[in-house]
Amino acid sequence: MATLTSAPPILRTEALTIRFGGLAALSNVSLAVPAGEIRGIIGPNGAGKSTFFNCLTGVLRPTSGRIVFNGEDIAGLPPHAVSRKAIARSYQITNILPGATVLENVRIASQSRHHNWSMLRHHRAFTDVIDRARAVLADVGLAQKEDEVASNLSHGEQRNLEIGIALATEPKLLCLDEPTAGMSVTETHATVDLIRRIARDLTILIVEHDMEVVMGLAHTITVLNYGEVLAEGPPAEIQANPRVQEVYLKT
Amino acid sequence: MLVLDNVDAHYGKSHVLHGVSIEVRAGEVVGLLGRNGVGKTTTLKAIMGMARRTGGRITFEGNDLHGVPPHGLAGLGIAWVPEERRIFRLLTVLENLRTGLDRPGITPARREGLLEKVYAYFPILRERRNQAGGTLSGGEQQMLAIARAMVLEPKIILLDEPTEGLMPRMVAQIQEIVHALHRDGVAILLVEQNVPLTLDAAGRVYIMEKGTVRHHASSAELRADQRVIHEYLGV
Amino acid sequence: MDQILIQTLHGLVNGMVLAMVASGLTLIFGIMDIVNFAHGDLLMLGAFVGASVLGMTGNYWLALLVAAIVIALLGAVLQVTTLRPLIGRDPLTTILATFGVSLVVQKYALWQWGPSVRQISEPVHGDFTLFHLQYPWYRIVTALLAGLIIGALWLFLKYGKYGIWIRATTQDRVMAQAMGIPVPLVYTAVFAIGSAMAAASGVLFGPFAGVTQTMGFDFTLRAFIVVVVGGMGNLGGSILASIFVSLLEAYAAIVVSPAQAVIVSFIVLVLTMLFRPTGLFVPTPK
Numbered sequence: 001m002a003t004l005t006s007a008p009p010i011l012r013t014e015a016l017t018i019r020f021g022g023l024a025a026l027s028n029v030s031l032a033v034p035a036g037e038i039r040g041i042i043g044p045n046g047a048g049k050s051t052f053f054n055c056l057t058g059v060l061r062p063t064s065g066r067i068v069f070n071g072e073d074i075a076g077l078p079p080h081a082v083s084r085k086a087i088a089r090s091y092q093i094t095n096i097l098p099g100a101t102v103l104e105n106v107r108i109a110s111q112s113r114h115h116n117w118s119m120l121r122h123h124r125a126f127t128d129v130i131d132r133a134r135a136v137l138a139d140v141g142l143a144q145k146e147d148e149v150a151s152n153l154s155h156g157e158q159r160n161l162e163i164g165i166a167l168a169t170e171p172k173l174l175c176l177d178e179p180t181a182g183m184s185v186t187e188t189h190a191t192v193d194l195i196r197r198i199a200r201d202l203t204i205l206i207v208e209h210d211m212e213v214v215m216g217l218a219h220t221i222t223v224l225n226y227g228e229v230l231a232e233g234p235p236a237e238i239q240a241n242p243r244v245q246e247v248y249l250k251t
Numbered sequence: 252m253l254v255l256d257n258v259d260a261h262y263g264k265s266h267v268l269h270g271v272s273i274e275v276r277a278g279e280v281v282g283l284l285g286r287n288g289v290g291k292t293t294t295l296k297a298i299m300g301m302a303r304r305t306g307g308r309i310t311f312e313g314n315d316l317h318g319v320p321p322h323g324l325a326g327l328g329i330a331w332v333p334e335e336r337r338i339f340r341l342l343t344v345l346e347n348l349r350t351g352l353d354r355p356g357i358t359p360a361r362r363e364g365l366l367e368k369v370y371a372y373f374p375i376l377r378e379r380r381n382q383a384g385g386t387l388s389g390g391e392q393q394m395l396a397i398a399r400a401m402v403l404e405p406k407i408i409l410l411d412e413p414t415e416g417l418m419p420r421m422v423a424q425i426q427e428i429v430h431a432l433h434r435d436g437v438a439i440l441l442v443e444q445n446v447p448l449t450l451d452a453a454g455r456v457y458i459m460e461k462g463t464v465r466h467h468a469s470s471a472e473l474r475a476d477q478r479v480i481h482e483y484l485g486v
Numbered sequence: 487m488d489q490i491l492i493q494t495l496h497g498l499v500n501g502m503v504l505a506m507v508a509s510g511l512t513l514i515f516g517i518m519d520i521v522n523f524a525h526g527d528l529l530m531l532g533a534f535v536g537a538s539v540l541g542m543t544g545n546y547w548l549a550l551l552v553a554a555i556v557i558a559l560l561g562a563v564l565q566v567t568t569l570r571p572l573i574g575r576d577p578l579t580t581i582l583a584t585f586g587v588s589l590v591v592q593k594y595a596l597w598q599w600g601p602s603v604r605q606i607s608e609p610v611h612g613d614f615t616l617f618h619l620q621y622p623w624y625r626i627v628t629a630l631l632a633g634l635i636i637g638a639l640w641l642f643l644k645y646g647k648y649g650i651w652i653r654a655t656t657q658d659r660v661m662a663q664a665m666g667i668p669v670p671l672v673y674t675a676v677f678a679i680g681s682a683m684a685a686a687s688g689v690l691f692g693p694f695a696g697v698t699q700t701m702g703f704d705f706t707l708r709a710f711i712v713v714v715v716g717g718m719g720n721l722g723g724s725i726l727a728s729i730f731v732s733l734l735e736a737y738a739a740i741v742v743s744p745a746q747a748v749i750v751s752f753i754v755l756v757l758t759m760l761f762r763p764t765g766l767f768v769p770t771p772k
Contacts, residue, residue, distance in 0.1 A: 155265040182265040209287040249446045325666030337661040339654050350654045350665045353647045
């Protein structure tokens with residue numbers, strides 16, 4: 001793996017903490033993700049993985065600590081502002097537009113990045129947007145299905161479409177929340193290939209329960225437990241870490 | 252007694268169970284292990300008729316559960332203790348128990364007997380019997396959920412992650428209760444992520460991954476060779 | 487001052503009748519998420535049945551009982567035939583269904599009893615003297631009876647065996663089923679109970695203003711306002727809201743005509759939706 005440590009990290013959190021009453025859902029979480037890395041976030045149930053994503057993407061406001069993205073402090077920004085900072089997220093529950101075609105789903109996302117205010121031209125006139133949408137569909141392996149109504153896609157294809165929608169907003173940081181949940185083995189492999197393909201120009205954070213997926217994809221893994229960072233390192237190191245094994249096998 | 256034969260299930264479009272085959276004999280404690288999201292809870296929901304069964308059969312004491320309405324399962328002898336416990340928060344502890352105690356054909360004497368039995372198992376419930384379910388602590392709610400299943404006098408209890416979120420002391424208590432239920436002759440299908448507890452309580456264990464059963468062995472075998480556990484549940 | 491006293495009594499009495507109607511409506515909504523547009527028409531049918539039985543037997547109390555039972559059965563039949571098949575579908579479907587039932591019921595009543603106004607005479611005559619004012623005994627009796635019936639309902643829900651079934655099903659239908667509670671039957675029973683209460687309200691209210699095919703509408707309207715203001719599914723809230731809104735309307739009727747006084751109810755509804763949408767008498771959700 002090329003050394004990614006020379007450039008400053010694209011995402012950094014400092015002592016990120018969220019408290020709900022007496023409960024600390026996240027406690028002093030500090031991590032640094034270099035640009036271009038695939039970072040896996042794992043941990044047993046209730047460890048704070050989704051809370052962490054919610055914090056990053058502006059759904060939750062941290063109680064204390066900083067989130068620095070591309071040099072900018074983004075903690076506490078509302079979700080639409082975070083999206084404009086080029087952070088995109090896919091969700092555990094599929095969030096596509098079921099009545100629109102595959103191409104339209106992606107085109108709408110792409111359009112939000114450009115030509116946001118022009119209301120007078122017909123959408124077909126935005127050929128640049130359509131070309132970009134098609135390129136995204138090629139990346140996520142749905143090029144053949146561009147005219148298919150999204151609700152007709154299989155579950156795995158819908159999850160991939162969701163990744164495509166996130167991609168179309170041209171993010172610098174892509175947060176994937178259990179992208180292979182509910183997928184069969186074949187669909188999972190297809191999605192893993194997809195993620196490898198798109199990882200070229202992106203930084204990716206991935207929360208997963210499927211160990212094969214996350215160990216195979218991630219450059220570095222952060223393990224959360226009870227809202228704290230338990231361990232961090234390359235997959236092999238994490239797998240050999242007895243404290244991590246203990247947390248998983250004794251929970 | 253409870254047989255899942257090559258069961259497929261869907262949640263909407265999502266194909267969540269693929270050819271799951273599991274068996275629980277009368278009086279047995281069988282474990283169902285696996286990481287988050289592999290389909291353990293979905294398997295219980297398929298038995299309870301809450302996930303759409305799209306393939307295979309589920310039979311209980313030889314009868315296909317296919318046509319049975321959701322409220323008919325308790326009468327057949329199947330009790331469910333869900334992952335989220337699902338205590339009736341606005342009902343008192345006693346009223347929660349009454350939802351299972353007030354069955355057709357049950358004599359007042361037997362009702363009293365069952366109530367005394369669960370109070371003996373869980374003294375704290377007697378103490379809190381007039382308190383609203385929602386005011387109980389997590390551990391107490393778990394006990395109430397189990398007690399509520401017990402008063403149905405079931406032949407099998409589907410027990411979904413009873414130790415999740417509980418303190419170690421409570422986990423030990425749950426372990427005791429599972430043993431006691433087993434001594435009582437109640438079969439248990441125990442879904443868990445806690446490996447030591449499951450290996451201790453269950454005689455046989457199924458391990459699931461990605462919606463299907465990947466491994467099936469006795470607890471003794473799994474204890475002897477830790478590699479299987481590590482592969483499917485570890486990191 | 488006299489006016490205010492009289493209007494207070496009017497408000498309380500009307501409030502109690504409305505509370506009976508609203509209780510049934512909120513119970514039905516709370517347990518099965520059904521917005522029953524036909525509720526007022528069940529009240530109307532109850533009043534007509536009551537009037538007929540009264541005409542045949544001369545016994546008011548028998549009329550009250552028969553009306554409640556007949557409409558309870560009708561309600562059960564309606565629920566099983568038109569609403570049960572719609573469970574789980576888009577709420578708009580059930581709204582349309584109950585609206586359709588409402589139209590059918592109104593036309594049926596017209597066909598069955600004709601367009602003229604029926605009378606239900608009071609079972610109790612004479613006036614009650616409060617200070618130097620006269621107020622019909624019957625109205626006091628109505629309010630007390632309504633209170634009694636609502637009280638009985640509350641006791642049944644709190645302590646009755648089936649009351650626990652109803653409360654459990656309202657809170658968690660799926661878990662109730664898992665405990666062996668026959669939820670489809672519970673739904674039918676609740677709809678029947680709500681219908682019976684509406685019918686009884688109709689017979690109780692009969693002597694106030696006569697029985698017509700369209701009398702139901704005003705009640706449906708007010709009952710909905712009250713259910714929203716009191717918090718949907720909240721029995722205590724709808725009772726308090728019924729009295730509150732009826733008192734306000736009664737006082738407003740001192741200044742404007744009674745027909746215009748209903749505007750007050752709408753103002754309360756709008757303010758509730760704006761500031762406390764979960765209900766005025768519901769603790770603010772955390």
